[in-house]
Amino acid sequence: MIRTKSTRIALPLLMGTLLMLMVLSLGCAPTIEPELAVGSLGEQIDEADTAADTRAVETLFTFDSGSSGSDGALILETPGMVDFFAMFPDADNIYHFTAITVAAGVTVDMSGVLQPPVHWLASGHVQIDGYIDLNGQHGHGDSGTIANSLPGAGGFMGGQGNFLAAPAQHGAGPGRGLRGTTGGGAGHTIDGIGYYSNSGSAYGNEFVLPLIGGSGGGGSYSSSVSDKRGGGGAGGGALLIASSSSVQINGTITAEGGDAGDAIYDGGGGSGGALRIIAPLIDGSGSLFAGRGNGKNNGGHGSHGRIRLEAFRHDFNGTVNPPLTLSTPGRVFLPTEVTPIRITHIGGVAVPENPVGGFNPADVTINASGETILEIEARGIPVGVIPVIELVTSSGNTVVATSSPLVGSVLTSTATATVTIPSGFSQFTVQADWSP
Numbered sequence: 001m002i003r004t005k006s007t008r009i010a011l012p013l014l015m016g017t018l019l020m021l022m023v024l025s026l027g028c029a030p031t032i033e034p035e036l037a038v039g040s041l042g043e044q045i046d047e048a049d050t051a052a053d054t055r056a057v058e059t060l061f062t063f064d065s066g067s068s069g070s071d072g073a074l075i076l077e078t079p080g081m082v083d084f085f086a087m088f089p090d091a092d093n094i095y096h097f098t099a100i101t102v103a104a105g106v107t108v109d110m111s112g113v114l115q116p117p118v119h120w121l122a123s124g125h126v127q128i129d130g131y132i133d134l135n136g137q138h139g140h141g142d143s144g145t146i147a148n149s150l151p152g153a154g155g156f157m158g159g160q161g162n163f164l165a166a167p168a169q170h171g172a173g174p175g176r177g178l179r180g181t182t183g184g185g186a187g188h189t190i191d192g193i194g195y196y197s198n199s200g201s202a203y204g205n206e207f208v209l210p211l212i213g214g215s216g217g218g219g220s221y222s223s224s225v226s227d228k229r230g231g232g233g234a235g236g237g238a239l240l241i242a243s244s245s246s247v248q249i250n251g252t253i254t255a256e257g258g259d260a261g262d263a264i265y266d267g268g269g270g271s272g273g274a275l276r277i278i279a280p281l282i283d284g285s286g287s288l289f290a291g292r293g294n295g296k297n298n299g300g301h302g303s304h305g306r307i308r309l310e311a312f313r314h315d316f317n318g319t320v321n322p323p324l325t326l327s328t329p330g331r332v333f334l335p336t337e338v339t340p341i342r343i344t345h346i347g348g349v350a351v352p353e354n355p356v357g358g359f360n361p362a363d364v365t366i367n368a369s370g371e372t373i374l375e376i377e378a379r380g381i382p383v384g385v386i387p388v389i390e391l392v393t394s395s396g397n398t399v400v401a402t403s404s405p406l407v408g409s410v411l412t413s414t415a416t417a418t419v420t421i422p423s424g425f426s427q428f429t430v431q432a433d434w435s436p
Helices: 041-049 054-060
Strands: 002-006 074-076 080-083 094-097 100-102 106-109 118-122 126-128 131-133 238-243 246-249 252-254 274-278 281-284 287-289 306-310 313-316 319-321 325-327 341-346 364-366 370-378 388-393 398-402 413-421 424-431
Touching: 126 238, 238 246, 341 424, 388 413, 398 413
Parallel strands: 002 424, 074 100, 080 106, 094 118, 100 126, 106 131, 118 238, 126 246, 131 252, 238 274, 246 281, 252 287, 274 306, 281 313, 287 319, 306 325
Antiparallel strands: 002 364, 341 370, 370 413, 388 398, 388 424
16 A cells, blocks of 8 residues: 655745745745835935934834734743743744843743744834754763654754664755765755765745745764764754834844764754745844855755845844845735645545645555656746646655646646656645746
């Protein structure tokens, strides 16, 4: 029996963009440009400069974070460590605050967890003077506890290294590093580094939309079951802070990829995560980090992550790594009204419209291995575009296939693909890519 998990969520077509697809648990982020403000921005900001209160910019421009205020105010003032998800559990990690304060001396721990990306929406002011930790864990060495390294919230695990009878693993995530004699570094903004053609690929976009964290580095592999080798670092997490008023950061927010474990043969580094901050005014002198995890002893380095600040007035003058992208405020979330492309049937078995992304149970179960027909449906995508399907098996092998060209109309089109599916669990992604 084959249990095949289809993980697909697609993006609505926005005019003048290159469209790609993301998936729930392992996807490709879209290259989608948010709706940026237009007009004589410089002249209006100059007007704000003459105001007695620099926060007058908030009244000259409006941005709606989308917060309903239903979670009240997040006030963390007592020095020490805060296990955020233990204190504030939430199914989708989308929080609706009225205001946010993280005082100096407070560390908000969102690292070493398997959690979705975190969205802090606030109707009022956001003040970050403490430390917010979404770093990925380092990979294991060739002694001690052997386990997958865990990411920051919204990131992906690092692959376990070869250890006695346990084989090495690939990292997880859309830019995962692959296992190898030394593990491949995970990709994100650019491809990771790998010395055995096992680096992870770049993914996502400069708009950090949708929000997705860093990927895991690959573990070090050996054909000898007696070898002990290093594991890959985990990916940095993903955090969005959106305020309808203003954001001031004098503390530190970090979503760095984990380093490879220390071993004679190392895994790859995890890639940095994603930080996106949106408000009419962003200021402060703090630090924002989404750097790469490093490989050791010829293990591949991961890619840096992404940092994006969106404001009508940018007064933040702190420390950043990697370099940030500046913009005026765009949409907080992608529209969800339309699903432009999806796999509708696998081997004649219908795929749920909203797959949950898990294996217990799988989204689809079929009873035959070998060549299987996939049926694809698209909306809002030009006919003639050829979708690409990627299948990742539970053992880490990857199969890439193309479908027939989309036929029909731009309103509704279809295609089919034939893919050889092995026994066991598999994950699917489907993407459409074209130039406008």
